[in-house]
Amino acid sequence: DAGITQSPRHKVTETGTPVTLRCHQTENHRYMYWYRQDPGHGLRLIHYSYGVKDTDKGEVSDGYSVSRSKTEDFLLTLESATSSQTSVYFCAIQSSGSSVAQYFGPGTRLLVL
């Protein structure tokens, strides 16, 4: 499982509330990614990080922010949750070496009412 955990695994929240999802890795990987997965859209990149305090936007970053203050933790924040952000969120790490292969955490199911 590449030593990746995500918390919470399930969350129900209300529109307009802030939500923070946590991704934790134990193997000191430099690159970390947040994706969302929705029917009909597949996996889409939200934000990624290439080191502590180094982050950048992905394809669908509006309404999301991230922070990485430690190598092992990558946080995704929905600043004011909307129903369109109901989704399954996956964190991934990129393995060391040349393959750029990514390994995924177990996911967080988020329902915004």
Added chain:
Amino acid sequence: QKEVEQNSGPLSVPEGAIASLNCTYSDRGSQSFFWYRQYSGKSPELIMFIYSNGDKEDGRFTAQLNKASQYVSLLIRDSQPSDSATYLCAVNAGGTSYGKLTFGQGTILTVHP
């Protein structure tokens, strides 16, 4: 817009047959190619990656890459009911997009006894 296209299926094959999954990509500069398997309600799991034109075999799985045709495929020999899942193709462009994967929407495979 970099695109990765897969036939959504479902692709249904009998147990013991060869399943052939296909993927095309739009960015001719793409460098590396990945196949993931995703069981319902679970996270994507890396099966194989391939960089060079030709075939790469790993057990019952063979990845095939043809950069001239911008085409990558996955063959599953001796298909088993446990292979029933959604198969995701992912492409990395390299260069400034290093480490950022673009995913297809996935092909649903059903292996029936």
